[in-house]
Amino acid sequence: MYNRFAYMGPNMNPNTNPNTSPIIAPNMFLTWLIPLVILIVIGISIYMINKNNKGNIENKENKESAIDILEKRYANGEIDEKEYLKKKKLLKNK
Structure with a gap:
Protein backbone atom coordinates (compact mmCIF):
# COMPACT_ATOMS: atom_id res chain seq x y z
CA MET A 1 0.00 0.00 0.00
CA GLU A 64 20.72 54.38 -68.99
CA SER A 65 23.27 52.52 -71.04
CA ALA A 66 26.66 54.06 -71.79
CA ILE A 67 25.75 54.46 -75.46
CA ASP A 68 22.57 56.36 -74.55
CA ILE A 69 24.59 58.76 -72.41
CA LEU A 70 27.17 59.15 -75.17
CA GLU A 71 24.43 59.94 -77.71
CA LYS A 72 22.93 62.57 -75.39
CA ARG A 73 26.32 64.21 -74.87
CA TYR A 74 26.86 64.31 -78.65
CA ALA A 75 23.36 65.71 -79.20
CA ASN A 76 23.96 68.43 -76.57
CA GLY A 77 27.23 69.39 -78.20
CA GLU A 78 29.41 68.41 -75.27
CA ILE A 79 31.62 66.27 -77.53
CA ASP A 80 32.47 66.50 -81.23
CA GLU A 81 31.83 63.90 -83.91
CA LYS A 82 35.37 62.53 -83.85
CA GLU A 83 35.28 61.89 -80.10
CA TYR A 84 31.74 60.49 -80.37
CA LEU A 85 32.73 57.94 -83.04
CA LYS A 86 35.88 56.97 -81.13
CA LYS A 87 34.01 56.34 -77.88
CA LYS A 88 31.16 54.59 -79.65
CA LYS A 89 33.65 52.21 -81.27
CA LEU A 90 35.20 51.47 -77.86
CA LEU A 91 31.83 50.78 -76.31
CA LYS A 92 30.74 48.49 -79.14
CA ASN A 93 33.93 46.40 -78.72
CA LYS A 94 33.21 45.73 -75.03
Missing part, protein backbone atom coordinates in the same frame (compact mmCIF):
# COMPACT_ATOMS: atom_id res chain seq x y z
CA TYR A 2 1.11 3.56 -0.67
CA ASN A 3 2.56 5.36 2.35
CA ARG A 4 1.37 8.94 2.22
CA PHE A 5 3.70 9.96 5.02
CA ALA A 6 6.81 9.05 3.05
CA TYR A 7 9.38 11.74 2.22
CA MET A 8 7.60 14.48 0.24
CA GLY A 9 10.36 16.98 -0.33
CA PRO A 10 11.40 20.19 1.40
CA ASN A 11 7.90 21.66 1.82
CA MET A 12 6.37 18.47 3.28
CA ASN A 13 2.98 19.22 1.70
CA PRO A 14 1.53 16.28 -0.28
CA ASN A 15 -0.82 18.54 -2.28
CA THR A 16 1.89 20.55 -4.07
CA ASN A 17 3.86 19.60 -7.13
CA PRO A 18 7.58 19.35 -6.24
CA ASN A 19 8.54 20.23 -9.84
CA THR A 20 7.27 23.82 -9.58
CA SER A 21 8.81 26.47 -7.42
CA PRO A 22 8.75 30.27 -7.36
CA ILE A 23 12.32 30.28 -8.68
CA ILE A 24 11.47 28.27 -11.84
CA ALA A 25 8.09 29.95 -12.57
CA PRO A 26 9.53 33.19 -14.10
CA ASN A 27 11.35 31.06 -16.68
CA MET A 28 8.00 29.94 -18.05
CA PHE A 29 7.45 33.54 -19.16
CA LEU A 30 10.61 33.35 -21.29
CA THR A 31 9.56 30.12 -23.00
CA TRP A 32 7.10 31.99 -25.24
CA LEU A 33 8.77 35.40 -25.23
CA ILE A 34 12.06 34.30 -26.83
CA PRO A 35 10.41 32.56 -29.84
CA LEU A 36 8.12 35.58 -30.25
CA VAL A 37 11.12 37.93 -30.39
CA ILE A 38 12.86 35.62 -32.87
CA LEU A 39 9.77 35.61 -35.12
CA ILE A 40 9.55 39.41 -34.98
CA VAL A 41 13.23 39.75 -35.93
CA ILE A 42 12.78 37.31 -38.83
CA GLY A 43 9.69 39.20 -40.01
CA ILE A 44 11.47 42.56 -39.91
CA SER A 45 14.45 41.07 -41.75
CA ILE A 46 12.25 39.69 -44.54
CA TYR A 47 10.49 43.05 -44.85
CA MET A 48 13.78 44.97 -45.09
CA ILE A 49 15.22 42.55 -47.69
CA ASN A 50 12.10 42.86 -49.86
CA LYS A 51 12.11 46.65 -49.50
CA ASN A 52 15.76 46.84 -50.62
CA ASN A 53 15.23 44.46 -53.55
CA LYS A 54 12.34 46.53 -54.90
CA GLY A 55 14.57 49.60 -54.90
CA ASN A 56 17.29 47.76 -56.82
CA ILE A 57 14.82 46.58 -59.47
CA GLU A 58 13.55 50.12 -60.02
CA ASN A 59 17.09 51.46 -60.33
CA LYS A 60 17.97 48.85 -62.95
CA GLU A 61 14.94 49.75 -65.05
CA ASN A 62 15.75 53.48 -64.99
CA LYS A 63 19.46 53.05 -65.68
Whole structure:
Protein backbone atom coordinates (compact mmCIF):
# COMPACT_ATOMS: atom_id res chain seq x y z
CA MET A 1 0.00 0.00 0.00
CA TYR A 2 1.11 3.56 -0.67
CA ASN A 3 2.56 5.36 2.35
CA ARG A 4 1.37 8.94 2.22
CA PHE A 5 3.70 9.96 5.02
CA ALA A 6 6.81 9.05 3.05
CA TYR A 7 9.38 11.74 2.22
CA MET A 8 7.60 14.48 0.24
CA GLY A 9 10.36 16.98 -0.33
CA PRO A 10 11.40 20.19 1.40
CA ASN A 11 7.90 21.66 1.82
CA MET A 12 6.37 18.47 3.28
CA ASN A 13 2.98 19.22 1.70
CA PRO A 14 1.53 16.28 -0.28
CA ASN A 15 -0.82 18.54 -2.28
CA THR A 16 1.89 20.55 -4.07
CA ASN A 17 3.86 19.60 -7.13
CA PRO A 18 7.58 19.35 -6.24
CA ASN A 19 8.54 20.23 -9.84
CA THR A 20 7.27 23.82 -9.58
CA SER A 21 8.81 26.47 -7.42
CA PRO A 22 8.75 30.27 -7.36
CA ILE A 23 12.32 30.28 -8.68
CA ILE A 24 11.47 28.27 -11.84
CA ALA A 25 8.09 29.95 -12.57
CA PRO A 26 9.53 33.19 -14.10
CA ASN A 27 11.35 31.06 -16.68
CA MET A 28 8.00 29.94 -18.05
CA PHE A 29 7.45 33.54 -19.16
CA LEU A 30 10.61 33.35 -21.29
CA THR A 31 9.56 30.12 -23.00
CA TRP A 32 7.10 31.99 -25.24
CA LEU A 33 8.77 35.40 -25.23
CA ILE A 34 12.06 34.30 -26.83
CA PRO A 35 10.41 32.56 -29.84
CA LEU A 36 8.12 35.58 -30.25
CA VAL A 37 11.12 37.93 -30.39
CA ILE A 38 12.86 35.62 -32.87
CA LEU A 39 9.77 35.61 -35.12
CA ILE A 40 9.55 39.41 -34.98
CA VAL A 41 13.23 39.75 -35.93
CA ILE A 42 12.78 37.31 -38.83
CA GLY A 43 9.69 39.20 -40.01
CA ILE A 44 11.47 42.56 -39.91
CA SER A 45 14.45 41.07 -41.75
CA ILE A 46 12.25 39.69 -44.54
CA TYR A 47 10.49 43.05 -44.85
CA MET A 48 13.78 44.97 -45.09
CA ILE A 49 15.22 42.55 -47.69
CA ASN A 50 12.10 42.86 -49.86
CA LYS A 51 12.11 46.65 -49.50
CA ASN A 52 15.76 46.84 -50.62
CA ASN A 53 15.23 44.46 -53.55
CA LYS A 54 12.34 46.53 -54.90
CA GLY A 55 14.57 49.60 -54.90
CA ASN A 56 17.29 47.76 -56.82
CA ILE A 57 14.82 46.58 -59.47
CA GLU A 58 13.55 50.12 -60.02
CA ASN A 59 17.09 51.46 -60.33
CA LYS A 60 17.97 48.85 -62.95
CA GLU A 61 14.94 49.75 -65.05
CA ASN A 62 15.75 53.48 -64.99
CA LYS A 63 19.46 53.05 -65.68
CA GLU A 64 20.72 54.38 -68.99
CA SER A 65 23.27 52.52 -71.04
CA ALA A 66 26.66 54.06 -71.79
CA ILE A 67 25.75 54.46 -75.46
CA ASP A 68 22.57 56.36 -74.55
CA ILE A 69 24.59 58.76 -72.41
CA LEU A 70 27.17 59.15 -75.17
CA GLU A 71 24.43 59.94 -77.71
CA LYS A 72 22.93 62.57 -75.39
CA ARG A 73 26.32 64.21 -74.87
CA TYR A 74 26.86 64.31 -78.65
CA ALA A 75 23.36 65.71 -79.20
CA ASN A 76 23.96 68.43 -76.57
CA GLY A 77 27.23 69.39 -78.20
CA GLU A 78 29.41 68.41 -75.27
CA ILE A 79 31.62 66.27 -77.53
CA ASP A 80 32.47 66.50 -81.23
CA GLU A 81 31.83 63.90 -83.91
CA LYS A 82 35.37 62.53 -83.85
CA GLU A 83 35.28 61.89 -80.10
CA TYR A 84 31.74 60.49 -80.37
CA LEU A 85 32.73 57.94 -83.04
CA LYS A 86 35.88 56.97 -81.13
CA LYS A 87 34.01 56.34 -77.88
CA LYS A 88 31.16 54.59 -79.65
CA LYS A 89 33.65 52.21 -81.27
CA LEU A 90 35.20 51.47 -77.86
CA LEU A 91 31.83 50.78 -76.31
CA LYS A 92 30.74 48.49 -79.14
CA ASN A 93 33.93 46.40 -78.72
CA LYS A 94 33.21 45.73 -75.03
